[in-house]
Amino acid sequence: MMLKKVPIQEKELEDYREFFANDLMLEIKKLSESLSGKKIVHINATSRLGGGGVAEILHSLIPLMRNLKINAEWHTINPPVNFFEITNKIHNGLQGKNDKLTESEKKFYLKQSEIISKEIEKLNASLYVIHDPQPLLAASFSKKIRPAVSRIHIDLSSPNSDTWNFIFPYFSSYQKIILSIHEFINGNLPPEKVAVFPPAIDPLVAKNSPLKKEYARLVLENLGINPSQPIVSQVSRLDFFKDPIGVIKAFYLAKKNIPNLQLILLAQNLADDNPCSKKIFREVKRYTRGDPDIFLFYDPKEIKYDNDTLVSAVQTASDVIIQKSLKEGFGLTVAEAMWKGKAVIAGRVGGIKVQIRDGYNGYLVSTVEHCASRIEELLKDKSLRETFGRRAKKSVAKNFLIPRLLRDHLKIAGEIMKK
Ligand code: UDP
Numbered sequence: 001m002m003l004k005k006v007p008i009q010e011k012e013l014e015d016y017r018e019f020f021a022n023d024l025m026l027e028i029k030k031l032s033e034s035l036s037g038k039k040i041v042h043i044n045a046t047s048r049l050g051g052g053g054v055a056e057i058l059h060s061l062i063p064l065m066r067n068l069k070i071n072a073e074w075h076t077i078n079p080p081v082n083f084f085e086i087t088n089k090i091h092n093g094l095q096g097k098n099d100k101l102t103e104s105e106k107k108f109y110l111k112q113s114e115i116i117s118k119e120i121e122k123l124n125a126s127l128y129v130i131h132d133p134q135p136l137l138a139a140s141f142s143k144k145i146r147p148a149v150s151r152i153h154i155d156l157s158s159p160n161s162d163t164w165n166f167i168f169p170y171f172s173s174y175q176k177i178i179l180s181i182h183e184f185i186n187g188n189l190p191p192e193k194v195a196v197f198p199p200a201i202d203p204l205v206a207k208n209s210p211l212k213k214e215y216a217r218l219v220l221e222n223l224g225i226n227p228s229q230p231i232v233s234q235v236s237r238l239d240f241f242k243d244p245i246g247v248i249k250a251f252y253l254a255k256k257n258i259p260n261l262q263l264i265l266l267a268q269n270l271a272d273d274n275p276c277s278k279k280i281f282r283e284v285k286r287y288t289r290g291d292p293d294i295f296l297f298y299d300p301k302e303i304k305y306d307n308d309t310l311v312s313a314v315q316t317a318s319d320v321i322i323q324k325s326l327k328e329g330f331g332l333t334v335a336e337a338m339w340k341g342k343a344v345i346a347g348r349v350g351g352i353k354v355q356i357r358d359g360y361n362g363y364l365v366s367t368v369e370h371c372a373s374r375i376e377e378l379l380k381d382k383s384l385r386e387t388f389g390r391r392a393k394k395s396v397a398k399n400f401l402i403p404r405l406l407r408d409h410l411k412i413a414g415e416i417m418k419k
Helices: 013-019 022-033 053-067 081-094 103-121 136-141 161-173 213-222 244-255 277-287 307-317 332-339 368-380 382-399 402-418
Strands: 003-005 039-044 071-077 127-131 148-151 176-179 194-196 231-235 262-266 294-297 320-323 344-347 363-365
Touching (some): 003 103, 013 053, 013 402, 039 053, 053 071, 081 103, 103 136, 148 402, 213 307, 231 332, 244 262, 262 307, 307 332, 320 332
Parallel strands (some): 127 148, 176 194, 231 262
């Protein structure tokens, strides 16, 4: 079987009432009326929590759509593993890396996409929302997969031309392409087909629910970290674009002036569509030079806490959160940390730029040196950290919580299905 239906938990929109204004609730209810009973299918690569942002979003969005009486379903693709090695190259190429596909890789990707399309068409939905490049080609193999929306979560602003020339024609099978920020609409995407809205986080899931500071500190202490000494952390898959090596370099630089500084890299290997992470793990591990103040968490089997507890504890008990991405579609981790009232230092790239206003609710950086000096500055200034944190939480509350994202998805589904 090439498709797996993801079991959906129940969620009640009413439980989110405290997180949004009454008129947004009314708007959501109104938009959902014409979609009632309609089958809307979302398809992506993985449902594993912690496997990346898309799974995180769909675990919340699909239940809320169902709570509005929409027959929303979520399916993941289940191709042979080397499929994901190819789509990983495409992912990298679309974000500008020079990762070329061979002719035989293209052929294999096309063949598998055709097989996937035959299963998707059987779902007989009123609308198909296809996330990211992995299942993107499916719509071109079957006219029954209509209407279809392509939701791209990555940075398309400067792809490498080989990858782009290969992928671009396949967008023509889609009625709409959703991107996270305007800057990602690159040259030849037809602007009338593009809709832009950023993702959002769910304030009610365990990883975003407030942990008592004392408990969060205890969790870290149980993992060998000293919560009374300064801690900076990055929570991210091990991926070239998340720049884990850059984070370590910035840590070493800052440590020259703050000798008791500790670094947590929470990078659990939970995804099944990121085959390169082992290679990067070995490289990162080597780079830590056995430093006892660097805590790299990678293998979930070796860690005594579940993923949600760890994410929440690390984001709660760290003094500063880093997200030193070199490319970033949005960066849920940034919103998650800001929601916890943390000062975040993050790469001045992609979707991070719509979340952090530099010097107002966090810092944006472009180099290792700049990142290091911002770490030092924030660690020395508790009141600035608190000011940033307060503003950060407020801006997430206003812009990046799941009810707003639900509204945006309902709106676009309504527009397409009316046509
Ligand atoms: N994540 C996690 N455990 C980890 C590392 C990351 O649960 O050890 C989660 C993180 O909390 C976030 C998601 O993975 O919800 C990553 O989403 P983001 O948009 O930041 O990046 P992506 O991985 O999709 O590029």
